[in-house]
Amino acid sequence: MSSRPARLIIALALVAGFLSVAAPASAETPGWVPRAEDHPSTATTADVRVPMSDGVSLLADVVRPVDADGQVVTTPLPVIVTITAYSKTVLGSPSGATLGGADPKKLVKRGYVQVTVDARGTGSSPDVWQVFGEREQLDAAEVVEWAAAQPWSNGSVGMSGPSYMGISQLFAAGQQPEGLKAIFPQVPGGEVYRDIVASGGQLNSAFMPLWLGLVNLTGLVPPSSGTVPPEETFRTYVSRLSQGVPGSAELLGGAILGGETAHDGPFYEERSTLLQAVPTVEVPTFLVGGHYDVFQRGTPLIFQELDQRGVDVKMVLGPWDHLEASAGRGLEDAGYGTLGELQLRWFDHHVKGLPDPTLDSDIPDFTYFELGSQQWKQRDGYLTDQTAEVFRLSGTSTPLLGGGELTQGPVADGTSTLLPIPVAGLCSRSTRQWTAGVTGLLLPANPCDTDNRLNDLTGAVFETPPMTEDLPLLGPINTRLHVSSTSGDGLLAVSVSRVDAGGRVERLTGGWQVISLGELDEQRSVRIDGEIVQPWHPFTAESRRTLEPGEIAPIDVEVFPTGAVIPAGDRLRVSVQSFDVPHLLSPLPQLLSSLAVTTIHTGVQHPSQVTLTRAGGGIDAATVDAVRDTLASVDAAPPRADLLTSLLGALTRFGG
Incomplete structure (x- = not known):
């Protein structure tokens, strides 16, 4: 039995059992509605x-x-x-x-x-x-x-x-x-x-x-x-x-x-x-x-x-x-x-101090839109029940052709080259995001906002086979890449995307890391199941260390949090570029070194990986609405009304 039907059955069973002893039939209990204006x-x-x-x-x-x-x-x-x-x-x-x-x-x-x-x-x-x-x-x-x-x-x-x-x-x-x-x-x-x-x-x-x-x-x-x-x-x-x-x-x-x-x-x-x-x-x-x-x-x-x-x-x-x-x-x-x-x-x-006894049951603590399913989800908290889900980068990705893999099985050695292409990032959702949505006003039907595949041609691409079951995500992501550079420096611009059955690449989120600022503060980094899911870097002048040309080092890239699902049949993709234009620009002292050729190393000796924050339970908005409608159809005199409200609040957070 899948988790969501199980939660629904349990929730409805609890409601049915409670109502069987709780409430005589009477008038409908109204929900919250905005009050009228007091003044014209x-x-x-x-x-x-x-x-x-x-x-x-x-x-x-x-x-x-x-x-x-x-x-x-x-x-x-x-x-x-x-x-x-x-x-x-x-x-x-x-x-x-x-x-x-x-x-x-x-x-x-x-x-x-x-x-x-x-x-x-x-x-x-x-x-x-x-x-x-x-x-x-x-x-x-x-x-x-x-x-x-x-x-x-x-x-x-x-x-x-x-x-x-x-x-x-x-x-x-x-x-x-x-x-x-x-x-x-x-x-x-x-x-x-x-x-x-x-x-x-x-x-x-x-x-x-x-x-x-x-x-x-x-x-x-x-x-x-x-x-x-x-x-x-x-x-x-x-x-x-x-x-x-x-x-x-x-x-x-x-x-x-x-x-x-x-x-x-x-x-x-x-x-x-x-x-x-x-x-x-x-x-x-x-x-x-x-x-x-x-x-x-x-x-x-x-x-x-x-x-x-x-x-x-x-x-x-x-x-x-x-x-x-x-x-x-x-x-x-x-x-x-x-x-x-x-x-x-x-x-x-x-x-104003007006009583609102159903505020907490009507509005759970954390509500998010799940990219991929296009559904609203409700939870009792944010980082509460997640687990770490690790996929390793495997093999070699070739510019324009791809070919790299994300796997939870054995990995193949490989080297993938990132060329300094200064238009990388331009045709991606990143442009709209980091202009605060202004480009969305100017170009509301821009295909670059909804399909990242053209931008991915400028970098290295690693992808899973079609998922055999849904992979729900909620929270930050860490991409640890073993890299070398011709200058010892450069930018790693990471995109995490969902590839649907038609080949459209939906960019879910992104992250960035300058190689020379890759010093990691493990005490301030966030871990789940022992794995870092949100790395923390000092980013101070004192922490900057340029690698020797060709030196290989692990660099953790903080990928900003998302709430999404990779549905069964779709693919998870990680792509890496060395620019994110127009979002990011190197300070002038590091500009030349940022134009380097960077290599991503994979395999047993260089375990590059992406660590995802896999979402746990919770009841989606449709389930909560169904339970709320059931409760609203039954009249409950106090103190039964308060108990019903508490029950609904519990159901909204059930499993979350």
Whole structure:
């Protein structure tokens, strides 16, 4: 008997047995539905000054509900805070919807106040942008405490927003400011260097210039209210042009030239939520992540840390790029309503204090879209019951022709050559991912987003025979390659893909590693069943070691996490290139050495392998919906209703 039917039979048997003694027939128990608006419209007060402890005042827009008589509601209300680097004026415009997430006015019409603040040195706020530096982190907590103390606030505060706004929430929550009750970070980052700045040790040449340009450009949008004196606006512009733009250029240029910001260290550690904030976050947290997001790596790690500490945390991981996840596009397909409805439910319970006894049973802790089956899966946690699944690379792969194998049996010796082809990666899902989804807007039907076979011709390909049974995956992946190089350096760009019966190559995820930065910190690496599934490299200048030309060494490549299944009949593929354009670019001091010819060695003496994180149990969304429908058709008077709710919650997590 397969595991899923077995779980279904057990689940239905438990329900049937419980209902046979539990509930007399009566009216249907309704599920959660979004409540109606309390107020017909909103009013905005722009450019409100928010004083910080160092004397600088940030600028905020405050949106409050307006009643049927056209009067601003004066009753103190709970507050939702958003801190942005993309200009509150831009976020408040129709064009800012993708950047800002759900429409905050929908919450305001239901009895909230929305406060949107320009981070220090961005938008209309004065001073110099710190890029999440220590002072900016302190600002985040002080903004929350300011909002909690205003006369239109009842002292209860939540926070919302994607990307930069999500990271700001974590930095605020980590300081445990007075009044903060819950946060809702979409696509936040965990470890800045590894997640996005220099994945694998090369520089992100796609997203980082785009992002820095966006912050600096929106910083030139003038204040919207007309109440800011012209001389103050002029000083802000001068600061942007004399300090902000040069500062961004210096940051970017220093990394390109191989300076301090080209390596991990204090600068990035100060700005990493997993180090500075997440260990002290205590408030209920709802995370949204994407399989193809720029923070694909970091967001699940944040969930895992909070979940292990017992924080009330939930996460939905969907098939989205950064812009899609930021806008909440398609979130309703997970079965919990739109982004706005999900935020309303979260904040109503945790910030407004409205009872919601079925919240936990309706929404399990971890929900993810399984690539390959195209189904939503629900679990009680993220890395909870997985096992390590190892496939060894075998034989030789020839450019254009392939021929390498992935096997769990005997391996053949082989050498596979990677040529420095500087267009590798261009025709792949990687391009859309690391431009944050912008290319998806420009070319929505780009075949490179859905089929990786053309890109794979530029590298070495290793593939299993057709699977005899489903191989479900959830979590990070490690590819350990024994390699040599003509220069002793170079990039290993790894793709893990599913090959369907028609030959289409669906790129599930990828990973990258500079050979000279391959020093492994085994203490910080994640193991399952004794196998490393998520390697951790220091990426410091001191850890860099260039191999001798021709020297063979094992290099662990961290492949970012995925949630997928390789169905029976399909093939698992690992392909390796020496470039990932336009995503990654070598710092100039290593540029020539990155143009090397690299060789992958396989066989008994050089055991190259891929270690996958195989998913365990859990009940898919269809099963949960069937059980929920059964429970909803039966009337249960208290305390039976509470017992049914608990049972449903248990069933959602059964086997997970």
